[in-house]
Amino acid sequence: MTSFLFSRRRILGLFGALVATAPLPAAAQAPQTVTVFAAASLTNALQDVAKAYEAKGAKDTIRFSFAASSALAKQMEAGAPANIFASADLKWMEYADGKGLTLPTTAVKLLGNDLVVVAPADKAKPVAIAKGMDIDALLGPNGRIATGLVDSVPVGVYAKQAFTSLGLWDKVAPRIVGAESVRAALALVERGEAPYGVVYATDAAIAKKVKVVASFPPESYPPVEYPFALVKGQDTPAAKAFFAFLQGPEAKEIYKKYGFSVK
Secondary structure, eight states: OHHHHHHHHHHHHHHHHHHHHSOOOGGGSOOOEEEEEEEGGGHHHHHHHHHHHHHTTOOSEEEEEEEOHHHHHHHHHTTOOOSEEEOSSHHHHHHHHHTTOBOGGGOEEEEEEOEEEEEEGGGOOOOOOOTTOOHHHHHTTTOOEEEEOTTTSHHHHHHHHHHHHTTOHHHHGGGEEEESSHHHHHHHHHTTSSSEEEEEHHHHHHOSSEEEEEEOOGGGSOOEEEEEEEBTTOOOHHHHHHHHHHTSHHHHHHHHHTTOEEO
16 A cells, blocks of 8 residues: 555656646746847837737737847847847848848848938928939038938938939038937937938838928839848747737738838
8 A cells, every 4th residue: 555655646746747847838838028129210110019919918028129220230249139130121131140140031021111301390391302413502511411320320321322323422421420320310300400311201200390301212222121030049939929910910000000111
């Protein structure tokens, strides 16, 4: 009898230990945090997407870090933890992929945008952006154009490409004020510190203190594309679930509301 009880207790103990150490089914797993590194121009849209995700009953916490795509890629390279990377251009997604930071098989070109010129709302007058335009007459002796850093921040890179293709870069280059992100460039115009800025159409649309005074010819710069990808080694079930939602119909309607084109 003693031998039977001992064996029975041992079996039950082993069973309890197995249950305690076995992974919980997806539905029973504790809520997780999903960190998204995303281009600054995606701020409002992605915040609304996260709210829609939570409204559907998702228990995971969605946390964002918004900045220039260049800065985010460098932070990831330095070891900053992220689950999802959303870039404002292909260059920095390719950079992250080249450093082994993302899962290239998950990369998707999700959104598009346009390049525009903005001015303070109380001083806004239409401007014709074209080859041969008189930059000096437009800006006066001391005027500047705010945009992203032209060698790294995507909006600044696009701006340089557009002005170059129109034969205006040599005149424009000394007048550029390079900001750390498109939102920082927009803020310079909103505060009246620069009479003009080159930003994305979606950023201009949400700003109350600026107006669009010109759009660049589409052929003057490469398409503005936003690739999204999961981060290598951080593709948790929670990350995969939110990544799927980012590509779904509800999220796409939110992007459209903010003026993005959806691929």
